[in-house]
Amino acid sequence: MSVVFESPLFLASVIFVLGLFGFMARRSLLFLFLSIEVMLLASAYAFVTLSNQLNDIDGQLMFLTILAVAAAELCVGLAIIIRFEERNKSLNADSADHLKG
Amino acid sequence: MVTLYISTIFSILAIALALSSRQAMHALLYLLLGLAALSINLANSGSPLAGVLLMIIYAGAIMVLFVFVVMLLNRAPTSTSITAASFVKQFIGPLTFSACLFSFLVFAQIMVIQTPSEEKTAFTVNQISEVLFLDGWFFVEMISLLLTAALIGAFHIGKRREQ
Numbered sequence A: 001m002s003v004v005f006e007s008p009l010f011l012a013s014v015i016f017v018l019g020l021f022g023f024m025a026r027r028s029l030l031f032l033f034l035s036i037e038v039m040l041l042a043s044a045y046a047f048v049t050l051s052n053q054l055n056d057i058d059g060q061l062m063f064l065t066i067l068a069v070a071a072a073e074l075c076v077g078l079a080i081i082i083r084f085e086e087r088n089k090s091l092n093a094d095s096a097d098h099l100k101g
Numbered sequence B: 001m002v003t004l005y006i007s008t009i010f011s012i013l014a015i016a017l018a019l020s021s022r023q024a025m026h027a028l029l030y031l032l033l034g035l036a037a038l039s040i041n042l043a044n045s046g047s048p049l050a051g052v053l054l055m056i057i058y059a060g061a062i063m064v065l066f067v068f069v070v071m072l073l074n075r076a077p078t079s080t081s082i083t084a085a086s087f088v089k090q091f092i093g094p095l096t097f098s099a100c101l102f103s104f105l106v107f108a109q110i111m112v113i114q115t116p117s118e119e120k121t122a123f124t125v126n127q128i129s130e131v132l133f134l135d136g137w138f139f140v141e142m143i144s145l146l147l148t149a150a151l152i153g154a155f156h157i158g159k160r161r162e163q
Helices: A002-006 A008-025 A029-054 A058-088 B002-020 B024-044 B048-073 B084-114 B125-135 B137-158
Strands: none
Touching: A008 A029, A008 B002, A029 A058, A029 B002, A029 B024, A029 B048, A058 B048, A058 B125, A058 B137, B002 B024, B002 B084, B024 B048, B024 B084, B125 B137
């Protein structure tokens, strides 16, 4: 039983599921991006700890890539959020269901 | 091992609180605490470079970007009067949480002093940077191109247009 809790994949999966739940449950665009960040964080954590366990250095490189991808994605996403809020006067993701314009 | 358990519990709790809190700023602060706990976890389980990078990049850059956007959107209620009750109500959660994290940090340092670490560091910074800049230089260039593209994209999208 305690082997499960000591495994780094346990923590990674818990954090990933938390992020997924947040992504499905919240409706504010800001929280959707926060949840995506949490999910990326969980996968990065899994990469690093598994690279330590399996003695393979590629996991560390994947960690750096995930950090950079998260930063790039968030940069564009937050700009879109600002434009969206200017146009719709709300951050509700449900009000973005028509694609015109 | 105790440090690992406690930081695991801390990070799960903080991230759950972050994703379920009502105010965006509180969510960001909780997420910062969760990141701190997670980086303690990483540094403790043999990858200190990843832990430090987590603090510098995630907490130092990405979360600050979030804070800037929250300030730009300015969707907080504009009540300037802060009563004592509302102050306590707003700050009791983050305050207890960060106090717990602080005492845990002190506890972890005492533990480290008492028991010299038998944790192995799987990869040193030297090894990682060697792989990154000798064999994987193309990879680094790709990341830098990606970041430049993101910068230009964010600038183009965020530009205020005349309508």
